Amino acid sequence: MAANATLKKRMADLGLTQEELANRMNDAILKITGRPGEVSDRTIRNLLSGSTVRPIARTCAALEAVFGCPVEDLGFEPPRSAARQEDPVRRRTFIASAAGTATAGLAPSLGAPKRVGAGDVARLEAKFASIIAEDHKYGGLVSTETRACALAGEALSLLQRGSAGQRVRNNLYASAAGFMSSAMWAAIDGRRFNEAQRYLDRASTLAAMSGDTTITFRIWSHAGTLYRHLGRPVDALAANDVARGLPIARRDPMFTSLGHARHAAILGLTKDAVAVERAIGCAQSAYSRADPEAQRPTWITAFYDQAEIESLALTACLALGDFEQAEAHAHRGIARLRPHMRRSRAIATARLAHAQLGQGDIDAAVATAVSTPSTHPRVARMLQEFGNKLSVQAPHSRAAKDWNDRTSTRRDTS
Template identity: 55%
Template sequence: MSTSRNATLEAWMAENGYSSNSLADAVNSAVGDLTGKVGGLDGSSVRDWKAGRVRWPKSATRVALEKVTGCSATDLGFLPRGRAPSPAAPAPPPEDPVERRRFLAAGTALAAATVTPSSGFSSRRIGTSDVDRLQARFTEIIASDHRHGGRLGIEQKSLALAGEALALQNSGSASQRVRAYVYACAAAFRSSAMWAAIDGRRFEEAMVHMREAQALAELSADPAIKFRIWSHAGTLYRHMGRPMEAMAANDVARSLSITRRDPLFASLGLARQAAIHGVAGNATAARRSFAQAQEAMDRADPRANRPVWMVSFYDQAELDSLALTGYLALGDYETAEAHAHRCLAALRPHMQRSRAIATTRLACAQLGQEDVGPAVATAMSVSRNAGAHHPRVARMLRSFHTRIRAMAPNSPTTRMWNQYAHATWKDSV
């Protein structure tokens, strides 16, 4: 039987920086999350997919692949059994960055207009069950972010779900309260697209998502989602090296009424403010804000009802992670290292992306103290998948690579690191 190559899958892998081996490893891990037993794929399995020799993976593998990529199996070029491929289907053209920007700039209205009837909505009464369904999908997005972070697939899926939420608004009648909830869901999805773009260092796209999310949040009148979006805006500007704008955006988040009602929101706002002070080089203000963030967290009621995005990530480990960020930026490497160890000891198991980032920052803090051996051991403990594919982790490790070669170019430890780095980054191309 003749086979045709799966050009769609090949294009997705090329765009997202996956080799056959690294995609197999990521899917195996996702199979383990789903079934409790790690999958048994290897590079040859993925090469069979690309060559068209396997046109429809087994069910558990297929679901795991969809979780890793954020795309459906059919969108990745696979064909359900019994369906014949088009006789002359051309390979999709490479994505034009200009067209992608136009698509993003078109905003959620375009996404809503293009939702197909398969979304399951029809003219009817919109109720809380619809909101519950959207919130369940939002929980899935949050879980994907904690596992992988920064993936283009997460950004695209969040954008599509924001469109579904807005399509729901136009599908029937609803109470004012339900409509506000649906707008809040749309804002939440768009803010997750924004966060994925920030984490993936796609700052231009993040700015577009930010503006759309802010408009949707105003329609929802939900102070929690407004806080999330403005707090993310502060983080976006911080990563862009614009601390004054970062501080202004974070101040908007901190001025919202929810920070006065719930000390945990106040704590997050203060901790992010402290990280911004670190980037700005203001050590006194950073230390003061971190102390205030800790005091607010200590006052917070752990039993309070909070949004899933807040409950799933902000705790003592995240506060220490932000302290690590701030003190590392200040060049206070000893204090940064102390917060790194506290963060890593307290991180919850599902925070895989956060663990990779904190471990990389710990290596940088150790190197800043000229502890070359421990620094290399720490850097080599970062998962190879994160080191090769997470933009923030990869960028920090490449900076680490440059610094250690300048600091100790001829040491056996540096040679060991060079071999490790070559193997890690070679696998990513």
């Protein structure tokens, strides 16, 4: 009895644990039959160990929906023909719709072209742009994380289902790495740090296989942010140095600028005000040299601009306790934010409230905090920390009472 190495690899490609695969398959079975599935950890163990070589039709349909390919491509024997005749129209319809949900439009592999080309890469790039746009509107959503993982699986499945030239293969690995980096970012933004670490490992491997230094930059730059949120500045600086040392960071001042700006945010944790000021200055200088018309990946053009430099400088100054300078960066950054940057606006506004509170401007701080949408996980945590600081700094003020009344109402109605 040989273990199913193919299924194990495909699970790793999507970053799925046994429990997560069971949950996704149960969701798929619910769509097939209208009743909850009964796939358990034991079921998955049997599939992986090789104990189950010919899953029943219902299990096959769920596997095909999750992975977007026939069970034969997952290392299994197909169910017997009699089982495959069970309501075939309904089954085909389900697989198409469920695969669309699970993989955001993955075409069934039975109709896939024999030759994978630039058109397939372009379609993936369009989906990547959609993931990025969704992130900037909302940020930190589990659905974004899940969709990005599924799309990474779609990119990798194209490599298995058709032949491709070296350039296309590299682009497909880069696409998969890009989607995994978006899953990683969604997990970081949603404060799901264990998942983010797992995505980092997979994304960095895929990026290395692609040879694409721009997506490698994104991954290690995100890693620096991950470790900054974990309060590990040494690891954060080291990860960001990997990004800053890549050829793209030397060749394109836009990447150089982003590397310095994120370094400044990390250096704030070290309380080195001189190093922070130097890094912000380097970020600003490099940004002024960058050609705004140069061709760059969507992920960097969608967010990196003067507003982001101000935002990262704001983060650094808050960490240093330089609240007056932090407020100045906050106002400049918010004024420059593009309309689609809803998540960034909420985060910057919450940070502005902290900067105002740090200067003792209680009324302005509370007014700013009240105006901040609290649906984003990071923002909700920042507002909770704001309330804790307010209760220490001015527990008996009218503004503190108003804030406590408002937050109590939010909890009662949530």
